[in-house]
Amino acid sequence: MTDKRRTELEQLISRTALGDREAFDALYAATSAKLHAVVLSILKDRPEAEETLQDVYVRIWQGASRYAVNGLSPMTWLITIARNRAIDRLRARASRPATAPAEAASTVAATTPSPETATIHAQERRMLDECLSQLADAQAGAVRAVYLEGASYADLAAREGKPINTVRSWLRRSLLRLKDCVGQ
Amino acid sequence: MTEDTPLSDTETDEALAAELALGLLDGAEAEEAVARLSTDPAFAGQVREWQERLAGLAEGLTPVMAPARARQYIRERLGHAESPLASDPAEGTPWWRGPIGVIGGFFAAAAIAFVLFSPEDRTTPPSQPGYRAELAAEDGAMAVEAILRGREMRIAMQSGAPDEGRDWEVWWLAEGADPVSLGVLPREGDMTMMLPEGLEPSSDARIALSDEPEGGSPTGQATGPVIAVAELTDM
Structure with missing residues (x-):
């Protein structure tokens, strides 16, 4: 994401926080196709994804005033809301107890984000694909399935034919390896 | 770090932050981790770092347009717009059927006639590619x-x-x-x-x-x- 686009989205979110409907419409136009793709990737059902997308934008409208203090880049904040909402729907569908709303993390005030932080994030994104390709196929596949399809440990265990604890310790190590690689 | 050595405390924390960001925790473990967010800024920061780090995966997805009605429903849910059929058509007489409507209708017809029969061509819209x-x-x-x-x-x-x-x-x-x-x-x-x-x-x-x-x-x-x-x- 270019700095210009980042600034534009930040401005639209700030104006939305002030109740500016035009800015909210513009934010929707600029980001809804991407967020729809995120919820669709997790839910794999068009009508449910459409309904979830509506929930997501209602939350964005209501939560925009908390954006400024959470220190996330605008697109990450939007994607996180979309992803968490879709995962809640997915878990509710399987009538499993809902997982923790990781969204809570985005409501915690951050120390002032610096321009350097933004640059580091941009570099990390470029590294992400490269680093995933350095993991074993099964590990990279598991990370993608968890993030993009909302797979749970139980799903991974069923897929790999291994106990949940084994899968968990294996995925944790993959994630740590990914972080080390991306941060280099 | 091999597959056998247990994770250090620092690594365990980092992994927990990743799991929370990914929505992989449930039950008591999830509640504890969420509660920790408000008391442990460093941990909250780690969770945010994971959200940033992994968002790149979502940014790589092919965008999919949502149907136009989704936007209309959002507006309605937020009270930003009335639905096209929000007012009951059976309720009262619409103004254009009342006496004022007849007069208004006459002027509207006259205006249309004027546009239609006006010698100048007023109908050319600004051309767009x-x-x-x-x-x-x-x-x-x-x-x-x-x-x-x-x-x-x-x-x-x-x-x-x-x-x-x-x-x-x-x-x-x-x-x-x-x-x-x-x-x-x-x-x-x-x-x-x-x-x-x-x-x-x-x-x-x-x-x-x-x-x-x-x-x-x-x-x-x-x-x-x-x-x-x-x-x-x-x-």
């Missing part, structure tokens, strides 16, 4: 027309219809980019949409229709056979 695509199946079983003016696109079904339990999905194809779904074609009539950001009208772009399960491709990528592809041509 326009494109057109004519999508037709090889066997002639279906035809769909897409007209693009500025960034507004209208797609109309002219003949044919998808099979029962199937829908036709509209795709935007641009050189060197993944196809972008513009939504599912209504079974009757037409649809109008604004092109999403990142799609630029040009004669290099093409429109395609694919045959998908009802409601559209469940994955956001075309799954069914492509039934027609057409280039945008200047109007």
Whole structure:
């Protein structure tokens, strides 16, 4: 994401926080196709994804005033809301107890984000694909399935034919390896 | 770090932050981790770092346009707009049927007559670059027309219809980019949409229709056979 686009989205979110409907419409136009793709990737059902997308934008409208203090880049904040909402729907569908709303993390005030932080994030994104390709196929596949399809440990265990604890310790190590690689 | 050595405390914390960001925790463990967010800023920071780090995966997804009605529903839920049928048509007499309506109607008719019969040509709209695509199946079983003016696109079904339990999905194809779904074609009539950001009208772009399960491709990528592809041509 270019700095210009980042600034534009930040401005639209700030104006939305002030109740500016035009800015909210513009934010929707600029980001809804991407967020729809995120919820669709997790839910794999068009009508449910459409309904979830509506929930997501209602939350964005209501939560925009908390954006400024959470220190996330605008697109990450939007994607996180979309992803968490879709995962809640997915878990509710399987009538499993809902997982923790990781969204809570985005409501915690951050120390002032610096321009350097933004640059580091941009570099990390470029590294992400490269680093995933350095993991074993099964590990990279598991990370993608968890993030993009909302797979749970139980799903991974069923897929790999291994106990949940084994899968968990294996995925944790993959994630740590990914972080080390991306941060280099 | 080998597969056998247990994780250090620092590593365990880092892994927990990742799991929380990913939504992998549940039960008491999840509650504890969420509670920790408000008391442990360093941990909250780690969770945010994971959200940033992994968002790149979502940014790589092919955008999928949501149907226009989704936006209308959001407006209604937030009280930003009344639905088109929000007022009860049976309630009271609409103004145009009352006595004022008759007078208003007279002036409206006069105004229309004036425009219609006025010697000057007042009807030329400001010209906007326009494109057109004519999508037709090889066997002639279906035809769909897409007209693009500025960034507004209208797609109309002219003949044919998808099979029962199937829908036709509209795709935007641009050189060197993944196809972008513009939504599912209504079974009757037409649809109008604004092109999403990142799609630029040009004669290099093409429109395609694919045959998908009802409601559209469940994955956001075309799954069914492509039934027609057409280039945008200047109007």
